[in-house]
Amino acid sequence: MKILLTLLALTLSSLVNADLRGTGDMGIIIERASGSVLVVEHSGETVLHRIEGLGDLSHASAVYSRDARYAFVFGRDGGLTKIDLLSGTIIKRILQGGNSIGGAISQDGTLVAVSNYEPGGVKVFSSEDLSLVADIPAIPAGGKSASKTVGLVDAPGNRFVYSLFDGNEIWLLDLSDPTKPDVQRFTDIGSKPYDGLISADGRTYMAGLFGEDGLAKLDLWYPERGVERILPNYGRGEERLPVYKMPHLEGWAMTENFAFLPAVGHHQVLVVDRRNWSEKTRIDVSGQPVFVMARPDGRQIWVNYAFPDNQWIEVIDVATMKIIHKLDVGKGALHMEFTPRGEKVWISVRDEDAVKVFSTADATLLKTLKALKPSGIFFTNRAGRIGL
């Protein structure tokens, strides 16, 4: 009897153990045309689940709960969907706006903020049950109608920072007391901010400007000093090319000494010295950069491009500031995501319905996964990063 019980206990525990796994090597891939996401793992590079019914996922992005088990997916149609990576299911889905562009999770993990085009503003939800906590319409100073909001990121102190595309403002939203949201506005920050990023230490917020050259920078250690313009003249005297796709800014583009930024309307990556925020150099590239992303160790920068050059990926060696690889990965290379320590990079290739995994050591193709019109790839190591 005793032996039987022991056997039973052993069997049970092994069954339970078979189901246990960590989420640290997991992630999701947005399938933009079919309203679905793939849950993947990057140790064996396999697809674990496909979750359907997430609505319009063009331009969708995601953030993670602090336990890296749940993803919050922000859809174009205003959908906010909380999914469970382990079970591969939707926990809850709400339609919170008419047209939205992305979101962020608060420092303490309790609040999820969503940036909306229509109606313009930011809404904040409980990460637990997606109930509404705060609704902050983005009415610019002296304006009547709400602006589209872009470049929403989290900042230390349970704050969020974002920019007003039509209002030329940056807003610092303090939710340290969620019942009393407090907004600090910075006006006249530059023309048409199209996206924003915050440095990994949560100190520096930058908004890229579409309506003029340069970027707006806000030092969150000293918000009272206001917004400063950097690289105001990077395109001066040169004709700007048509912009077929707005660049993206994300905290990935910062290395220890430099920030690497897409030039709007030019085939260039701008390199900024982080000590004094002056221009260090410009690197000529094969198209208009969309994402400019540093490998986690900061030694390489991987760049993808806007239509009609979106089959190219180029790799910049930071030590020499030279392009060391030019890869033809296939039409519609929309997004890149590094594994947490950067030995590999996953690249979504929309027009081939594929996600391609490359070694970053020598830029060789290691594996191709099938995915339907893939766009954003988001690994769970973002859960512990400010601004992602």
Next chain:
Amino acid sequence: MLFQRIHKTVLLALCLTGAGASASVSEQRQQELIYLLHQDCGSCHGMTLKGGLGPSLLPAALKSRPDDYLRHVIAKGVPEQAMPPWEAILSAEDIDFLVQHLTRRTDVPEMNQ
């Protein structure tokens, strides 16, 4: 106002180029253009074309816009509004097809307009 200004330029452009005559595009090119419309124009106008950073391109939203105006906006862009000119990439026939497709399409359910 912008609309009126552009409209005037369009009329002038039309007189000069004779654009606006309908020309045919091959079946294959039509598919390519529809793909481009949703995937690449979609990066600003939304993949379902209901709008994003750029305005909605659904038939209801375009109802008040004359075809000539739409042709002009696609070809020349609206620089101050972040709309790029497509004439370097699309032929006049391509643009004609897109305008026809956008304004005459019947595959959009009423509720989405």
